[in-house]
Amino acid sequence: AQSVTQLGSHVSVSEGALVLLRCNYSSSVPPYLFWYVQYPNQGLQLLLKYTTGATLVKGINGFEAEFKKSETSFHLTKPSAHMSDAAEYFCAVRSLGSSNTGKLIFGQGTTLQVKP
């Protein structure tokens, strides 16, 4: 079975500082990995995804993530935090496997606070 663990339910950074949100996954087959962002009172918006190919993936709003198979990780980073980055971030794995279900399994989410 696939699963996702996000380390740290709350992360606080200062504006301009590095953002690092951690995500580890468990999957018995090659995973497809996603980061979604949820702004207050809104739905989920895709930030970036890893399917195949280059392991460093760039997304919207200056975010990027690196797939590391050996570490089963897909951490999200941004070099310089902006106040508008304050939101909840979800890591998710989508693994078709033999059943070809295509469903997303989400982590518990990390709330990012950006301090001025």
Added chain:
Amino acid sequence: DAGVIQSPRHEVTEMGQEVTLRCKPISGHDYLFWYRQTMMRGLELLIYFNNNVPIDDSGMPEDRFSAKMPNASFSTLKIQPSEPRDSAVYFCASTYTGGPGNTIYFGEGSWLTVV
């Protein structure tokens, strides 16, 4: 494209009442998902459909919950009777599985409060 459209956006109802949430997926998408989000349990997959057929409803909490997809452009999630613990945000999402890396698109959610 208008994206995944959900209605109502907000609903407040009394315990015991029937609640129906509606979803219009993105045109051409063949998978539709219903998720529930709560502070305690995070994002939970309730049920999903492929080509209008329910594939996995193991996440549906109990018999009070039911979901239907009568056609490719419409789905409902019904709670009858509703209880205060059903208060949550319910998200509908859809995707086209021409490839496993295809993005799953989410609606804006239906905020349900049962009092």
